[in-house]
Amino acid sequence: MREPVDDLSPWVPRLRRYARALAGNRDDADDLVQDTLERAWSRAGLWRNVADMRAWLFGIMHNLHVDALRRGRLAVVALDEDMPGAVAPPPQAARAAMLDLQAALERLAPEQREVLLLVALEDMAYADVARTLGIPLGTVMSRLSRGRERLRLLLDGAPSAPGGDAVRLKVVK
Numbered sequence: 001m002r003e004p005v006d007d008l009s010p011w012v013p014r015l016r017r018y019a020r021a022l023a024g025n026r027d028d029a030d031d032l033v034q035d036t037l038e039r040a041w042s043r044a045g046l047w048r049n050v051a052d053m054r055a056w057l058f059g060i061m062h063n064l065h066v067d068a069l070r071r072g073r074l075a076v077v078a079l080d081e082d083m084p085g086a087v088a089p090p091p092q093a094a095r096a097a098m099l100d101l102q103a104a105l106e107r108l109a110p111e112q113r114e115v116l117l118l119v120a121l122e123d124m125a126y127a128d129v130a131r132t133l134g135i136p137l138g139t140v141m142s143r144l145s146r147g148r149e150r151l152r153l154l155l156d157g158a159p160s161a162p163g164g165d166a167v168r169l170k171v172v173k
Helices: 008-025 026-042 045-048 055-071 090-108 110-121 126-133 137-155
Strands: none
Touching: 008 026, 008 110, 026 045, 026 055, 026 090, 045 055, 090 110, 090 137, 110 126, 110 137, 126 137
């Protein structure tokens, strides 16, 4: 039997991380986390019936994010440089690889990026991702497969990746 949940604070770091990936900037991400927590607290009576609190909270966040995008309240923008990271800056090569990965993630379709982040970053099971996003399991697997392949092509520097423009590199002299 599961212990009753009466505190959402342990989930805030994960919610903030996922919100930053969805919204792309700190202010919109903080608003999204606050709206998610507010919605969850307003439905506290449902908590005892929630089998997976993480999936439930991420589902609320996903739905709020999609609603905001539909209403035109949010625009997906690039992640800013003030993203929390390691105390010491990473070595040059590691930083360059991280920036390449960030740029490639931003070029993925939002549906692929969401699934990829939930599986890879949040370590969620495919079935949990399907429940969280309200999509069939096969769709999760398809989006994940296509997202991984597109990410692989983008990171390998393919001249043109499926579903997007050619990768443009900036020449620095």
